[in-house]
Amino acid sequence: MIAVVHMAWVPGRRPLDYTAKHLEHVLALFLQETGERYAEASLRHLPIPEWDANLILVDLDEEQPRGIHGVLYGTPFKGDIVRVAAFVVSKEHQRKSLGGQAWDRFCNEAWTKGFRHVQLEVKADNLDAQRFYQRRGLSIQQELVGYYQSGLGYMMRGPLESPHVEKNYSPEGTVVPHD
Numbered sequence: 001m002i003a004v005v006h007m008a009w010v011p012g013r014r015p016l017d018y019t020a021k022h023l024e025h026v027l028a029l030f031l032q033e034t035g036e037r038y039a040e041a042s043l044r045h046l047p048i049p050e051w052d053a054n055l056i057l058v059d060l061d062e063e064q065p066r067g068i069h070g071v072l073y074g075t076p077f078k079g080d081i082v083r084v085a086a087f088v089v090s091k092e093h094q095r096k097s098l099g100g101q102a103w104d105r106f107c108n109e110a111w112t113k114g115f116r117h118v119q120l121e122v123k124a125d126n127l128d129a130q131r132f133y134q135r136r137g138l139s140i141q142q143e144l145v146g147y148y149q150s151g152l153g154y155m156m157r158g159p160l161e162s163p164h165v166e167k168n169y170s171p172e173g174t175v176v177p178h179d
Contacts, residue, residue, distance in 0.1 A: 012056035
């Protein structure tokens with residue numbers, strides 16, 4: 001018998017308001033998926049506002065308190081630019097269109113708040129993430145030496161996707177034409 005897992009992106013609170021268990025989940029997720037080790041205080045005090053563009057990936061079948069299997073944290077940056085402060089999905093849930101779903105929800109929320117551009121940082125050796133962002137219109141703007149503990153990073157920026165454009169993503173993250 002195959003177990004069906006019901007994963008969903010739900011609004012997340014500010015890291016400042018996380019329980020110790022949820023902080024532990026997110027710190028472990030960053031370490032496991034990015035190799036970056038962050039202090040609890042660093043995560044807890046990220047300047048992340050309370051808004052619907054902050055998302056966490058949970059298994060809806062898990063009893064409360066649910067584990068966190070992915071996060072997307074966004075924060076207003078400058079003018080019409082919104083910044084992705086963190087975006088990570090656990091390996092077991094990658095390549096299932098979940099990242100694309102989170103990105104679309106993030107873009108929709110940011111668009112309704114008046115943002116028209118998005119900026120983020122990505123590790124230079126994370127080619128999958130770079131391709132994900134490039135498919136969504138972002139491009140590398142600058143090298144970031146010393147930004148990541150484990151090596152070189154890039155700052156990427158691009159237009160925010162309008163919520164009025166209907167998209168469908170394959171499990172590989174490519175856009176599937178809509179009939």
